[in-house]
Amino acid sequence: MNRRFPVTDMPTWLMLVLVALGLPRTVLTDLDIVTPESSLLYYVLALTPFAVWLVVAIVRASCRPFRDFLILGVLYGLSLVVVHQVLWRVGPSLGQHSPNAAVDFANQFSPAWRELALRGYTSGIAMVIGVGTGLVIALVAVGAHVWRRSRARRADSSTSNSG
Numbered sequence: 001m002n003r004r005f006p007v008t009d010m011p012t013w014l015m016l017v018l019v020a021l022g023l024p025r026t027v028l029t030d031l032d033i034v035t036p037e038s039s040l041l042y043y044v045l046a047l048t049p050f051a052v053w054l055v056v057a058i059v060r061a062s063c064r065p066f067r068d069f070l071i072l073g074v075l076y077g078l079s080l081v082v083v084h085q086v087l088w089r090v091g092p093s094l095g096q097h098s099p100n101a102a103v104d105f106a107n108q109f110s111p112a113w114r115e116l117a118l119r120g121y122t123s124g125i126a127m128v129i130g131v132g133t134g135l136v137i138a139l140v141a142v143g144a145h146v147w148r149r150s151r152a153r154r155a156d157s158s159t160s161n162s163g
Helices: 012-020 023-030 040-059 065-087 100-106 111-162
Strands: none
Touching (some): 012 065, 023 040, 023 065, 040 065, 040 111, 065 111, 100 111
Protein backbone atom coordinates (compact mmCIF):
# COMPACT_ATOMS: atom_id res chain seq x y z
CA MET A 1 0.00 0.00 0.00
CA ASN A 2 2.98 2.32 0.32
CA ARG A 3 3.63 1.91 -3.37
CA ARG A 4 2.66 4.79 -5.60
CA PHE A 5 -0.63 4.62 -7.41
CA PRO A 6 0.05 4.09 -11.15
CA VAL A 7 1.10 7.24 -13.07
CA THR A 8 0.95 9.38 -9.92
CA ASP A 9 3.24 10.46 -7.13
CA MET A 10 0.61 9.56 -4.52
CA PRO A 11 0.76 6.43 -2.36
CA THR A 12 -1.95 3.91 -3.23
CA TRP A 13 -3.37 3.97 0.30
CA LEU A 14 -3.80 7.75 0.19
CA MET A 15 -5.44 7.68 -3.25
CA LEU A 16 -7.91 5.02 -2.11
CA VAL A 17 -8.72 6.84 1.13
CA LEU A 18 -9.37 10.09 -0.74
CA VAL A 19 -11.71 8.33 -3.18
CA ALA A 20 -13.46 6.47 -0.34
CA LEU A 21 -14.20 9.71 1.52
CA GLY A 22 -16.83 10.54 -1.10
CA LEU A 23 -18.64 7.22 -0.89
CA PRO A 24 -20.75 7.73 2.27
CA ARG A 25 -22.65 10.70 0.83
CA THR A 26 -23.16 8.96 -2.49
CA VAL A 27 -24.43 5.74 -0.94
CA LEU A 28 -26.62 7.42 1.69
CA THR A 29 -28.29 9.76 -0.79
CA ASP A 30 -28.78 7.01 -3.38
CA LEU A 31 -30.46 4.85 -0.73
CA ASP A 32 -32.61 7.85 0.25
CA ILE A 33 -31.30 7.76 3.82
CA VAL A 34 -29.99 11.33 3.56
CA THR A 35 -31.93 13.73 1.36
CA PRO A 36 -29.70 15.83 -0.91
CA GLU A 37 -29.24 19.43 0.20
CA SER A 38 -31.51 18.92 3.21
CA SER A 39 -29.47 19.01 6.37
CA LEU A 40 -26.17 19.77 8.01
CA LEU A 41 -25.32 16.07 7.81
CA TYR A 42 -25.69 16.12 4.03
CA TYR A 43 -23.39 19.12 3.69
CA VAL A 44 -20.79 17.61 6.01
CA LEU A 45 -20.85 14.39 3.99
CA ALA A 46 -20.74 16.30 0.71
CA LEU A 47 -18.04 18.85 1.52
CA THR A 48 -15.67 17.04 3.88
CA PRO A 49 -14.07 14.89 1.16
CA PHE A 50 -13.23 17.95 -0.92
CA ALA A 51 -11.93 19.86 2.10
CA VAL A 52 -9.60 16.94 2.81
CA TRP A 53 -8.55 16.88 -0.86
CA LEU A 54 -7.71 20.59 -0.59
CA VAL A 55 -5.66 20.07 2.56
CA VAL A 56 -3.72 17.25 0.90
CA ALA A 57 -3.23 19.35 -2.25
CA ILE A 58 -1.82 22.26 -0.24
CA VAL A 59 0.21 20.39 2.39
CA ARG A 60 1.57 17.35 0.57
CA ALA A 61 4.61 17.88 -1.66
CA SER A 62 4.43 16.08 -4.99
CA CYS A 63 6.45 15.97 -8.18
CA ARG A 64 3.24 15.45 -10.17
CA PRO A 65 0.54 17.46 -8.39
CA PHE A 66 -1.64 17.98 -11.46
CA ARG A 67 -1.63 14.34 -12.49
CA ASP A 68 -2.18 13.15 -8.89
CA PHE A 69 -5.44 15.02 -8.51
CA LEU A 70 -6.63 14.52 -12.06
CA ILE A 71 -6.30 10.75 -11.56
CA LEU A 72 -8.04 11.13 -8.18
CA GLY A 73 -10.90 12.91 -9.93
CA VAL A 74 -11.17 10.15 -12.53
CA LEU A 75 -11.29 7.51 -9.79
CA TYR A 76 -13.88 9.51 -7.86
CA GLY A 77 -15.99 9.81 -11.01
CA LEU A 78 -15.73 6.06 -11.58
CA SER A 79 -16.81 5.44 -7.98
CA LEU A 80 -19.87 7.64 -8.59
CA VAL A 81 -20.67 5.70 -11.75
CA VAL A 82 -20.47 2.34 -9.98
CA VAL A 83 -22.51 3.39 -6.94
CA HIS A 84 -25.21 5.12 -8.99
CA GLN A 85 -25.55 2.30 -11.50
CA VAL A 86 -25.89 -0.27 -8.72
CA LEU A 87 -28.10 1.66 -6.29
CA TRP A 88 -30.46 3.56 -8.58
CA ARG A 89 -32.22 0.34 -9.43
CA VAL A 90 -32.43 -1.45 -6.08
CA GLY A 91 -36.22 -1.44 -5.99
CA PRO A 92 -39.23 0.78 -5.46
CA SER A 93 -38.87 1.03 -1.69
CA LEU A 94 -35.16 1.78 -1.60
CA GLY A 95 -32.87 3.99 -3.53
CA GLN A 96 -32.96 7.12 -5.55
CA HIS A 97 -33.99 6.76 -9.11
CA SER A 98 -32.28 8.34 -12.07
CA PRO A 99 -32.42 12.15 -12.20
CA ASN A 100 -35.27 13.69 -14.18
CA ALA A 101 -32.85 15.23 -16.70
CA ALA A 102 -31.42 11.76 -17.43
CA VAL A 103 -34.91 10.30 -17.82
CA ASP A 104 -35.93 13.17 -20.14
CA PHE A 105 -32.81 12.58 -22.22
CA ALA A 106 -33.40 8.81 -22.39
CA ASN A 107 -37.04 9.28 -23.39
CA GLN A 108 -35.84 10.81 -26.67
CA PHE A 109 -34.65 7.34 -27.73
CA SER A 110 -36.55 4.27 -28.82
CA PRO A 111 -37.35 1.77 -26.05
CA ALA A 112 -34.55 -0.50 -27.21
CA TRP A 113 -31.95 2.25 -26.60
CA ARG A 114 -33.55 3.99 -23.63
CA GLU A 115 -31.71 2.09 -20.86
CA LEU A 116 -28.34 2.58 -22.56
CA ALA A 117 -29.04 6.30 -23.02
CA LEU A 118 -30.07 6.64 -19.38
CA ARG A 119 -27.00 4.84 -18.07
CA GLY A 120 -24.72 6.65 -20.50
CA TYR A 121 -26.10 10.04 -19.49
CA THR A 122 -25.77 9.41 -15.75
CA SER A 123 -22.30 7.91 -16.20
CA GLY A 124 -21.20 10.90 -18.24
CA ILE A 125 -22.45 13.35 -15.61
CA ALA A 126 -20.70 11.38 -12.84
CA MET A 127 -17.43 11.46 -14.77
CA VAL A 128 -17.75 15.20 -15.45
CA ILE A 129 -18.28 15.77 -11.71
CA GLY A 130 -15.30 13.60 -10.79
CA VAL A 131 -12.89 14.92 -13.41
CA GLY A 132 -14.04 18.52 -12.90
CA THR A 133 -13.49 18.30 -9.17
CA GLY A 134 -10.12 16.63 -9.68
CA LEU A 135 -9.13 19.35 -12.15
CA VAL A 136 -9.98 22.18 -9.75
CA ILE A 137 -8.06 20.55 -6.89
CA ALA A 138 -5.20 19.77 -9.30
CA LEU A 139 -4.87 23.47 -10.09
CA VAL A 140 -4.73 24.25 -6.37
CA ALA A 141 -2.07 21.55 -5.93
CA VAL A 142 -0.01 23.02 -8.78
CA GLY A 143 -0.29 26.47 -7.19
CA ALA A 144 0.89 25.08 -3.86
CA HIS A 145 3.74 23.26 -5.63
CA VAL A 146 4.89 26.45 -7.38
CA TRP A 147 4.64 28.40 -4.12
CA ARG A 148 6.72 25.80 -2.24
CA ARG A 149 9.41 25.78 -4.95
CA SER A 150 9.51 29.57 -4.99
CA ARG A 151 9.88 29.68 -1.22
CA ALA A 152 12.63 27.06 -1.30
CA ARG A 153 14.53 29.00 -3.98
CA ARG A 154 14.30 32.22 -1.98
CA ALA A 155 15.50 30.43 1.14
CA ASP A 156 18.40 28.90 -0.78
CA SER A 157 19.39 32.23 -2.31
CA SER A 158 19.25 34.04 1.03
CA THR A 159 21.37 31.30 2.64
CA SER A 160 23.99 31.44 -0.10
CA ASN A 161 24.05 35.27 -0.06
CA SER A 162 24.57 35.44 3.70
CA GLY A 163 27.36 32.85 3.73
